[in-house]
Amino acid sequence: MGTHILDSTSSAAEQSPAAKRLWIFSYWFPPVNEVGSSRAVAMARYFTARGWQVTVIAGASEAVPQTFVTDLSGFDVHYVPDSWLTRSSSFKPGRGSIAHRLSTALRLLSWPDHIRPVAQAMKRRARDLLRQLPAPDVVLSTALPFSVHAAARDTARQCGALFVADNRDIWARNPYKLTAPFYQSLDSSYERQMLASADLVVAVSEGMSDYYRATYPALADKVITVMNGVDAGIDECDDHVRDPARLRLVYTGILYGERRDVTPLLRAAQRLRSKVGIDFYGSEPEIVAQLAADFPDVAIVDRGKVPRAEALRAQCAADALIMVVGTAPWEDTLLPGKLFEYIGSGRPIIALANPGSDSGKVIAGYELGIATTQEDAIADFLARLAADGMASKTAVPAALERAHQLRILEDRLEAMLVS
Template sequence: MKILVVSWYMPPYLTMGALRVGKLCKFFHQSGHELRILSCDDLPFPNNLPLEIPEDLILRTDSLDINGFPKAVQKLRLALQGLFAGGSSSVPAVALETGGSSPGIPVSETANDAPARPSLAKRTLRMLRIVYQELLNFPDPQVGWYFSGKRGGGSILAEWQPDVVFASAPPFTTLMVARALCRQRKLPLVVEYRDRFYEDPYASLSNSFRKKIERVVENWWMKDAKAIVTVSEPWAEDYQERFGLPVIPVYNGFDPDDFAADHPRQPTDSNILNIVYTGILYPERRDPSPLFEAMSLCGDAGKNIRVSFYGADRDTLIAMASRHGVLDQIDIHDSIPYQQSIDRQMNADILLLLQWNDPKERGNVPGKVFEYLGSRRPVLGIGVEDGVPARILKERDAGIVVNDPGIIAQHLKSWLAEKQAQGKIDLLPMDARKGLSRPEQFEKVETLLKRVADDAS
């Protein structure tokens, strides 16, 4: 089967999207399929994720930064502000793509601690920035890739004809590029939703007009799709009901090549329970505060619990841990290469999973869930307690998802007692990860693509 994969993310850029798509392409390549990949070059992420297919299968095109002009204006304003402000100081404006406050930067205060009111010029610039983003960052800030992506895809199709096109989103500009290519060449399109667009639970619902436009645009680009791949059963049910297309849920899974059963486990201090988290934090949405409160509830025993964070914002963590008096039990590390993160997970006692404690999160299944199961370490989850990750962990007796600090404290004490009694926390049985390897999951994608390609021929 000849497969064209369209994805903004690909290794070596270290993101969960690049990891999933890169592993899927590895599976296709090892399964003997003829493969081409259209992707974007020079992404703003660490570039240390191993590429496991030949580079010459990938065409990486450039992308126009549509926010380049307002970013330049912002830099100029800050430079002029620093030049003419004299002794006065104010909060540096954050990068345009964040649209929020900058962690760890103190807010300017008046003598009575009240925040200074922004000047008319600042308020005007902020409003112009918001209007600019709403109008031009559509469907997302990566829309600047649309034309170069189309040109790159056209150059591939001028010399090679795939049986099926597989487009993975986000960013959702990817789906617009893939749709245009499929319409030009009358090719069948299969769409992958790794995250939501119109129904995105993390998106602000304040702009109801934009949400209406998003729904219309999503319906438009899905008109040419023949099938959908997504990451969980609840999302699959939603998409099937909405679009009336074949939909399959395909978990991220873990790669057995990365999580070998005989991976060396380093001995650790038998008096210390080591908990590891790899990834970023979102205050109130991926928030370890219940764990920190539970550690403080453990009293003297809690002093023997250490939590290591890799890649989370330092200032955010310091504020959270200090609030609960456990700062001296927290180790904060910069983001590390993927293979190193696997090693940290394999050598932890307990692995921490953070999600949003909200019903909207039920169908969201972080790829980290499967890395943790691949590591065969017990999982402590904080977040929605009746979501797909909680069900998977419960069915496999691989961990818990709970938000009550008192209950978390009980589990911490139990794990600590086990560690101190036998010098280690037992590995999960191999059955805990059965059926969740990437090859086992990706076989479902392969079967779907073959069916779509056969129907089109």
């Protein structure tokens, strides 16, 4: 079961000795309310339900609200606290400009990332656990942060387990990554060496898998795609009630400043005769305030950071959900966990993304809404939505369920363990 932030339990060790054993390394894990926590805890739940003995070695971020309340029973979680470097380089809300600049400087100088001291402590915790528990058959790390891969790799080597590098984002050429210029020449070499040391490399979209195969051809045979998926139990939005006087749109998550352009949607909303309101949850307050000033005819409200359960309820109550992926070639490969949260709500999705992107293909292929950056197309979609509304989808496509995707990973691991 899950334990106090600095404590551990050993219930998993008391399970059947014949069960296969999986250790998961993840810096993000509940109760930390960060999108990366969802994939890691879903893996722990899935493999536990399938009869594996699961042990999680997780970070305990102090910079993110501890509001991801969820069931952690059936597997053990061993939390490792933040180091001084990680605490000091985290972008906590409410910090002054000097503290923010210090955090930025520390991140620029930290390599491979500012989580490395925590990852090293995670490796030490794993080494201690190996003295107490049977060795795992599989050690899986989910990144970002990328430094957790090194901790998992070294642990797998120590006990002779398979090492699986699960990647929610690329690292070396990620334009959102803060790093000093003199480190950039090292990044690709480090990424290649790290992924080459893995027995299996997992990506969350076909575009990302194709990127890895093209960038590192020697790794092509061990790259697989395991998308995020809709978790069981979040697709319960049958109580949506439409307000005929107002079209309510919801965005949950970070906006990333100028890297993610939401203005085509806002311009389209201004053209609509019906009143449009957009609620932002967990977005940067200064960006939301600027959008509200630039588009006064749209009722833009900053709802702040809220517990995950509240964000899911807001999604269910919306007339449509906004996703901003970006249009750079790299961003065409993104298939974020947020998309699957949205799919679970059953509400239509307005994605500011290229139609041919991985996200755009999923939205079009399963008729989940619209993916475009064209203002006219968005305006037409909003007009139809305001005039007729759209009923919630009552069922999640089987291929988009989390269990379906994780079965792909389990089947591959089973075959590797047998061979």
